Amino acid sequence: MKFNSALENIKSYEAGKPIELVVREYGIDKDQIVKLASNENPFGCSPKVKEAVRAIVDNMALYPDDSMVKLKKGLSEKYGIKMNELVIGAGSDQVIEFAIHAKAHGGSKVLMNSVTFAMYEIYAKQVGAEIIRTASREHKMEEFYALYQEHNPSIIFLCTPNNPTGDALDAGEMLSFIEKIDSDTLVIVDGAYMEYARFKDPTKAVEPCELIERFDNVLFLGTFSKAYGLGGMRVGYGIAQGPIIEALYKVRPPFNITTLSLEAASVALEDEAFVQECIADNFSQMVRYEDFARTKGIHIIESYTNFVTLSLPEEKNSSIIAQELLKKGMIVRDLSSYGLNAIRVTIGTSAQNDRFFELTDSLV
Ligand SMILES: *Cc1c(COP(=O)(O)O)cnc(C)c1O
Numbered sequence: 340m341k342f343n344s345a346l347e348n349i350k351s352y353e354a355g356k357p358i359e360l361v362v363r364e365y366g367i368d369k370d371q372i373v374k375l376a377s378n379e380n381p382f383g384c385s386p387k388v389k390e391a392v393r394a395i396v397d398n399m400a401l402y403p404d405d406s407m408v409k410l411k412k413g414l415s416e417k418y419g420i421k422m423n424e425l426v427i428g429a430g431s432d433q434v435i436e437f438a439i440h441a442k443a444h445g446g447s448k449v450l451m452n453s454v455t456f457a458m459y460e461i462y463a464k465q466v467g468a469e470i471i472r473t474a475s476r477e478h479k480m481e482e483f484y485a486l487y488q489e490h491n492p493s494i495i496f497l498c499t500p501n502n503p504t505g506d507a508l509d510a511g512e513m514l515s516f517i518e519k520i521d522s523d524t525l526v527i528v529d530g531a532y533m534e535y536a537r538f539k540d541p542t543k544a545v546e547p548c549e550l551i552e553r554f555d556n557v558l559f560l561g562t563f564s565k566a567y568g569l570g571g572m573r574v575g576y577g578i579a580q581g582p583i584i585e586a587l588y589k590v591r592p593p594f595n596i597t598t599l600s601l602e603a604a605s606v607a608l609e610d611e612a613f614v615q616e617c618i619a620d621n622f623s624q625m626v627r628y629e630d631f632a633r634t635k636g637i638h639i640i641e642s643y644t645n646f647v648t649l650s651l652p653e654e655k656n657s658s659i660i661a662q663e664l665l666k667k668g669m670i671v672r673d674l675s676s677y678g679l680n681a682i683r684v685t686i687g688t689s690a691q692n693d694r695f696f697e698l699t700d701s702l703v
Contacts, residue, residue, distance in 0.1 A: 380568035385610035413608040431575025450492040505642030507543040534566040536643035
């Protein structure tokens with residue numbers, strides 16, 4: 340069968356291996372497996388969220404509130420924005436899909452960093468857009484600007500902090516860059532890890548209300564999958580001026596967020612103390628990875644997220660190391676598909692990190 344020819348050069352997204360698969364393939368006991376591969380919060384979500392979700396399980400027969408008023412109200416208060424400056428997606432992934440489908444088409448160009456979140460490319464290729472990438476591993480605004488001038492892209496992705504490397508842009512530098520971009524180019528600022536960056540270094544913190552007050556061509560993305568510990572519920576959001584949100588609504592399927600997910604995300608916003616405690620723990624555990632890397636002579640990229648990227652020396656192949664760890668029940672992310680000889684490790688609980696150091700010690 341022939342399919343849409345745009346699909347021909349798309350490689351399906353390779354997700355972090357689920358625990359169930361490692362149980363089946365390696366016959367390892369479920370509770371012996373540690374997954375540090377998908378940047379989930381190792382403490383999960385606030386206990387208040389679990390309680391709230393349990394309380395509404397009898398509502399599953401009814402379609403969800405498609406106006407999503409409770410969640411939008413919570414987000415608009417958190418960020419100091421209006422409810423009509425928000426769109427909710429099944430993960431911020433879905434908002435990326437909306438934005439690309441609303442703005443790009445065959446022949447459009449989409450500009451992104453050399454190494455960055457894989458879904459930008461996949462969605463852009465679905466509509467037949469051409470991918471333009473910078474050369475450097477880190478976001479370099481001068482490279483972005485030169486490529487912007489050369490190609491006049493319809494969308495520019497800035498992922499800060501960046502996945503899978505963990506580094507973050509200086510907020511002021513990013514704002515000065517956006518100043519110079521024509522208002523017909525959509526600039527998407529993916530802030531999936533912004534809660535972590537804001538905690539570690541305020542100079543990296545991008546405030547969505549400031550972004551959309553200043554610019555009519557910027558879409559900020561946030562998610563409940565990382566710091567808020569709700570990856571399984573699939574809730575993310577986009578923040579932009581009204582006209583962008585209206586365009587995204589035209590490509591949004593109705594009822595795209597479930598009743599349980601809406602409730603979970605709304606209540607998660609009410610327990611900010613839980614999230615901040617998890618973030619504080621994340622950075623105190625990160626020091627242990629930095630120490631481990633130093634004693635092993637491995638390069639670690641300074642991270643503003645809940646993961647670290649360990650660049651391995653040439654003689655240590657990241658695919659092999661990741662595979663060896665997998666056999667022992669430790670799931671990490673091999674970055675060879677990104678052209679890096681590196682592994683990405685999500686910061687776990689203290690005990691999970693102990694296990695990582697113990698298993699990795701003899702391999703690197
Ligand atoms: C995890 C992640 C997302 C989206 O996650 P969702 O679960 O779809 O909300 C988006 N961008 C980056 C950079 C991420 O790491």
